[in-house]
Amino acid sequence: xxxxxxxxxxxxxxxxxxxxxxxxxxxxxxxxxxxxxxxxxxxxxxxxxxxxxxxxxxxxxxxxxxxxxxxxxxxxxxxxxxxxxxxxxxxxxxxxxxxxxxxxxxxxxxxxxxxxxxxxxxxxxxxxxxxxxxxxxxxxxxxxxxxxxxxxxxxxxxxxxxxxxxxxxxxxxxxxxxxxxxxxxxxxxxxxxxxxxxxxxxxxxxxxxxxxxxxxxxxxxxxxxxxxxxxxxxxxxxxxxxxxxxxxxxxxxxxxxxxxxxxxxxxxxxxxxxxxxxxxxxxxxxxxxxxxxxxxxxxxxxxxxxxxxxxxxxxxxxxxxxxxxxxxxxxxxxxxxxxxxxxxxxxxxxxxxxxx
Amino acid sequence: xxxxxxxxxxxxxxxxxxxxxxxxxxxxxxxxxxxxxxxxxxxxxxxxxxxxxxxxxxxxxxxxxxxxxxxxxxxxxxxxxxxxxxxxxxxxxxxxxxxxxxxxxxxxxxxxxxxxxxxxxxxxxxxxxxxxxxxxxxxxxxxxxxxxxxxxxxxxxxxxxxxxxxxxxxxxxxxxxxxxxxxxxxxxxxxxxxxxxxxxxxxxxxxxxxxxxxxxxxxxxxxxxxxxxxxxxxxxxxxxxxxxxxxxxxxxxxxxxxxxxxxxxxxxxxxxxxxxxxxxxxxxxxxxxxxxxxxxxxxxxxxxxxxxxxxxxxxxxxxxxxxxxxxxxxxxxxxxxxxxxxxxxxxxxxxxxxxxxxxxxxxxxxxxxxxxxxxxxxxxxxxxxxxxxxxxxxxxxxxxxxxxxxxxxxxxxxxxxxx
Numbered sequence: 001x002x003x004x005x006x007x008x009x010x011x012x013x014x015x016x017x018x019x020x021x022x023x024x025x026x027x028x029x030x031x032x033x034x035x036x037x038x039x040x041x042x043x044x045x046x047x048x049x050x051x052x053x054x055x056x057x058x059x060x061x062x063x064x065x066x067x068x069x070x071x072x073x074x075x076x077x078x079x080x081x082x083x084x085x086x087x088x089x090x091x092x093x094x095x096x097x098x099x100x101x102x103x104x105x106x107x108x109x110x111x112x113x114x115x116x117x118x119x120x121x122x123x124x125x126x127x128x129x130x131x132x133x134x135x136x137x138x139x140x141x142x143x144x145x146x147x148x149x150x151x152x153x154x155x156x157x158x159x160x161x162x163x164x165x166x167x168x169x170x171x172x173x174x175x176x177x178x179x180x181x182x183x184x185x186x187x188x189x190x191x192x193x194x195x196x197x198x199x200x201x202x203x204x205x206x207x208x209x210x211x212x213x214x215x216x217x218x219x220x221x222x223x224x225x226x227x228x229x230x231x232x233x234x235x236x237x238x239x240x241x242x243x244x245x246x247x248x249x250x251x252x253x254x255x256x257x258x259x260x261x262x263x264x265x266x267x268x269x270x271x272x273x274x275x276x277x278x279x280x281x282x283x284x285x286x287x288x289x290x291x292x293x294x295x296x297x298x299x300x301x302x303x304x305x306x307x308x309x310x311x312x313x314x315x316x317x318x319x320x321x322x323x324x325x326x327x328x329x330x331x332x333x334x335x336x337x338x339x340x341x342x343x344x345x346x347x348x349x350x351x352x353x354x355x356x
Numbered sequence: 357x358x359x360x361x362x363x364x365x366x367x368x369x370x371x372x373x374x375x376x377x378x379x380x381x382x383x384x385x386x387x388x389x390x391x392x393x394x395x396x397x398x399x400x401x402x403x404x405x406x407x408x409x410x411x412x413x414x415x416x417x418x419x420x421x422x423x424x425x426x427x428x429x430x431x432x433x434x435x436x437x438x439x440x441x442x443x444x445x446x447x448x449x450x451x452x453x454x455x456x457x458x459x460x461x462x463x464x465x466x467x468x469x470x471x472x473x474x475x476x477x478x479x480x481x482x483x484x485x486x487x488x489x490x491x492x493x494x495x496x497x498x499x500x501x502x503x504x505x506x507x508x509x510x511x512x513x514x515x516x517x518x519x520x521x522x523x524x525x526x527x528x529x530x531x532x533x534x535x536x537x538x539x540x541x542x543x544x545x546x547x548x549x550x551x552x553x554x555x556x557x558x559x560x561x562x563x564x565x566x567x568x569x570x571x572x573x574x575x576x577x578x579x580x581x582x583x584x585x586x587x588x589x590x591x592x593x594x595x596x597x598x599x600x601x602x603x604x605x606x607x608x609x610x611x612x613x614x615x616x617x618x619x620x621x622x623x624x625x626x627x628x629x630x631x632x633x634x635x636x637x638x639x640x641x642x643x644x645x646x647x648x649x650x651x652x653x654x655x656x657x658x659x660x661x662x663x664x665x666x667x668x669x670x671x672x673x674x675x676x677x678x679x680x681x682x683x684x685x686x687x688x689x690x691x692x693x694x695x696x697x698x699x700x701x702x703x704x705x706x707x708x709x710x711x712x713x714x715x716x717x718x719x720x721x722x723x724x725x726x727x728x729x730x731x732x733x734x735x736x737x738x739x740x741x742x743x744x745x746x747x748x749x750x751x752x753x754x755x756x757x758x759x760x761x762x763x764x765x766x767x768x769x770x771x772x773x774x775x
Contacts (some may be wrong), residue, residue, distance in 0.1 A: 005508055006423065006424045007423070007517070009516065009555050009559065011516050011551055011555050012516075012552055014459065014460075014548065015460045015461045015534070017459075018465050020463075023463075023534045030533075030539070031537055032655045032659070033536075033537060051535065057376065058376055059377060059381060060486065061484075061485050062381060062483070062486065063378075063482050064473040064484070067473050074466045075466050080467070081465055083463045083464060083531065084464075084486045090486075113375065113376075126489075129413075130407035130414075131400075131404060132432060134413070134415045134416055134417050135413065137413075138411070142367070142370055146373075149372075149375045152373075173674060173676050175674065177583060206718060209719070237676075239676050239677060250413065252412060255411075265577050265581075267645075268575070268576060268648045268649040269625055269649045270647075272577070272582050272583055272682055286366060286408045286411065287408055288369060342678070342679070
């Protein structure tokens with residue numbers, strides 16, 4: 001028997017071999033850019049060279065036929081070079097302005113929306129969900145498809161006060177990350193423990209250590225070593241579920257959706273910020289999640305109407321204050337909005353600054 | 357003879373509407389007569405429809421990998437069993453993902469994308485995600501026996517597995533110098549040097565938990581590095597920003613003074629901008645914090661300075677276990693010009709990873725470790741000096757022992773004198 005093939009530990013590939021020649025030639029030598037229309041970037045190099053980028057939305061989870069179709073378009077109408085953005089938009093790189101309009105037309109004909117630039121609602125950053133994850137409380141690709149159908153017009157236009165980044169997460173680990181608007185699973189009941197399986201499946205001390213509020217302790221249940229949860233302390237975060245699948249946290253009825261706003265990773269104007277809770281108790285309602293979509297559209301419409309140019313969601317709320325945010329969006333303010341986690345007093349109003 | 361399609365009334369509803377549909381794509385694969393993945397995707401749709409019906413997930417992990425590596429494959433086995441404990445959707449009972457690292461900056465020729473599709477048509481489900489939140493190309497859906505041959509083909513094409521589990525993870529870098537005038541760094545070089553120097557820690561997971569590198573070429577931080585990376589490298593500059601006064605005047609002429617004042621001047625977080633009576637711009641560069649707003653707003657008139665380098669932050673992460681944390685500054689400015697400069701950045705990373713490996717608790721991220729032990733202990737552990745740029749404000753609490761204040765104050769003056 002021949003020796004097994006050992007991997008070539010080559011790491012991250014060098015990108016120049018796949019890069020548009022105009023970008024290779026002008027690497028680090030760009031002068032400025034503008035946006036001739038939504039979905040198109042125009043970059044000018046110090047050498048005078050120019051490159052046009054046409055950005056289009058994709059479904060991220062793509063079958064090989066979709067990818068080949070995008071390749072056909074890049075070969076026929078472009079220069080055969082593409083790249084992807086962090087939000088799974090595809091970018092076609094074109095060395096010649098005359099190629100822009102025919103490519104946009106062809107993308108439209110094949111059902112790929114052109115947009116996602118500037119002050120648009122760009123593609124939603126998302127996770128795996130029911131399609132592939134081992135701990136999801138909801139789907140990811142389906143939620144995104146349903147929402148982007150609703151937000152399509154805002155993707156292909158640049159009519160928001162500033163860019164809008166939306167994220168989704170199918171568990172409270174929050175793989176989707178910070179967003180101007182985040183739609184995340186929020187469990188509302190402690191895990192249901194299958195005591196017959198715990199001893200065989202779970203490394204009990206590491207499950208105990210995983211709990212952020214020390215609510216889990218080892219216990220003998222029906223004569224078997226297992227774990228028990230102090231349900232008064234439990235915050236229903238689901239942290240115990242990945243290391244111990246018999247501690248089922250996902251619940252078809254009680255796993256709800258919560259909506260958070262004001263997360264921003266850019267340093268522009270204000271420092272990067274975390275998203276804050278604004279709505280919860282929203283049903284996890286496949287296949288189109290209409291209740292979540294309605295809340296998001298209400299927040300977006302309010303932001304679009306009330307925010308000033310260049311204000312991101314967090315900048316806008318900083319200006320108008322949270323009481324006005326809840327008033328304008330008509331969302332209920334509850335005791336659950338007041339943080340009680342570590343460092344929470346910093347989030348309280350220690351002043352006489354009140355808006356009337 | 358292909359398997360018949362399962363009825364999928366719920367996910368069928370995701371085929372309508374203007375946004376591209378992943379369900380339509382999956383159905384294309386499920387109806388693709390004669391292809392090795394056909395039955396697998398038929399059954400995948402069956403399991404997904406079940407999830408949509410019951411609102412539950414049905415995948416569990418396991419142990420699947422390639423020879424020579426301990427990570428990089430995400431094993432998935434179905435948990436959806438019939439009365440006889442047999443998989444209800446047997447053709448999709450194994451549905452593993454290969455995490456493959458893309459070229460830095462996610463550049464592709466159509467040629468390489470077509471070759472990837474061909475490999476995945478032979479060995480996988482035909483479903484590929486560009487890209488996962490980890491920054492990998494996710495080749496989703498291989499049977500256990502096909503994982504090795506698929507990897508071998510990708511590996512021969514010049515691609516390598518990314519990270520999974522308690523390991524150095526796949527990194528990310530922005531398009532940067534390849535197309536962006538705001539780039540202050542060679543992002544792809546930083547990205548490749550950092551990740552490629554830690555491939556052993558990536559491919560043989562043995563750290564307390566994950567460790568991520570992300571590189572953004574300017575403080576717009578398009579890679580969400582501060583928010584998501586254990587070590588974030590952000591391009592910046594320390595001399596004056598460049599102002600083309602003729603272009604400033606053009607902006608004023610086309611947009612009007614009010615718009616420039618409302619959207620640019622007064623939006624500066626440190627009031628470092630002033631629009632003069634002759635429509636030129638004065639910048640208080642010593643008080644500019646490099647936030648990028650005015651440069652974003654007036655791309656033709658304003659740009660970063662020439663004395664470029666990077667700011668390094670550490671400790672960003674998501675919710676589990678103590679709550680979301682941003683990275684915080686550990687190196688306010690580092691020049692990256694010579695090979696030695698780049699090597700010393702790798703050394704910083706090496707020190708941080710060594711300290712993390714030695715001192716973090718199991719399943720604790722760098723940010724949580726810093727929170728537990730304090731930033732000063734971390735800095736001393738990795739050999740970095742304190743700097744006022746690392747804080748928003750000095751301590752408020754007087755509950756601290758300061759026995760060696762004089763020595764520490766002397767160090768500050770020595771460092772200042774040496775600078």
